[in-house]
Amino acid sequence: DAGVIQSPRHEVTEMGQEVTLRCKPISGHNSLFWYRQTMMRGLELLIYFNNNVPIDDSGMPEDRFSAKMPNASFSTLKIQPSEPRDSAVYFCASSLSGEDQPQHFGDGTRLSIL
Amino acid sequence: QKEVEQNSGPLSVPEGAIASLNCTYSDRGSQSFFWYRQYSGKSPELIMFIYSNGDKEDGRFTAQLNKASQYVSLLIRDSQPSDSATYLCAVPTDTGRRALTFGSGTRLQVQP
Numbered sequence: 767d768a769g770v771i772q773s774p775r776h777e778v779t780e781m782g783q784e785v786t787l788r789c790k791p792i793s794g795h796n797s798l799f800w801y802r803q804t805m806m807r808g809l810e811l812l813i814y815f816n817n818n819v820p821i822d823d824s825g826m827p828e829d830r831f832s833a834k835m836p837n838a839s840f841s842t843l844k845i846q847p848s849e850p851r852d853s854a855v856y857f858c859a860s861s862l863s864g865e866d867q868p869q870h871f872g873d874g875t876r877l878s879i880l
Numbered sequence: 881q882k883e884v885e886q887n888s889g890p891l892s893v894p895e896g897a898i899a900s901l902n903c904t905y906s907d908r909g910s911q912s913f914f915w916y917r918q919y920s921g922k923s924p925e926l927i928m929f930i931y932s933n934g935d936k937e938d939g940r941f942t943a944q945l946n947k948a949s950q951y952v953s954l955l956i957r958d959s960q961p962s963d964s965a966t967y968l969c970a971v972p973t974d975t976g977r978r979a980l981t982f983g984s985g986t987r988l989q990v991q992p
Binding site for chain 1: 911912914922923924925926929931968972973978979980981982983984985
């Protein structure tokens with residue numbers, strides 16, 4: 767079975783540009799998570815969805831960040847406008863719905879904002 | 881805000897030794913705990929999950945949970961150079977126990 771698929775793997779863009787990160791969860795998984803990882807702050811939860819509905823977006827840094835899940839097999843994380851401090855590795859993870867289900871991570875998107 | 885604390889390391893052990901990784905957490909109500917392994921430049925992968933007090937063994941890995949003292953440990957027996965990675969402890973963040981709060985991770989180096 768395919769795991770969580772993220773694209774692009776790497777993104778380099780200039781400050782002020784719009785960035786869109788994409789994620790395809792594992793088929794049958796009802797919960798989807800977006801994390802950001804930096805050396806300074808470690809792995810932080812940005813937002814998660816359950817059955818395509820955003821449940822907790824308290825980790826989204828500010829209004830420049832938005833996430834959508836239009837259907838069970840696709841989610842996007844958008845940054846507009848991007849800033850150098852947004853440079854990080856962004857991971858998408860998915861799990862079955864319910865308590866204590868293990869999360870499976872995608873390979874991540876390494877984002878560099880110049 | 882739940883907190884999960886780990887020593888950043890690096891923890892260096894010789895090949896064949898037991899590596900002991902520790903994690904403390906702030907919320908006494910936490911019920912379940914996860915250990916993830918992350919190789920450099922890769923994504924985290926789940927290696928252990930523990931719910932009950934006591935020990936849980938899976939191959940060379942043993943997770944130990946002590947709820948009274950609010951710590952969870954991961955023991956790696958017969959450590960191999962391929963075990964060299966960062967180990968992340970995580971606890972559920974919310975009452976629905978879906979999202980996770982991760983510790984900063986402990987970097988393990990197994991010396992051949």
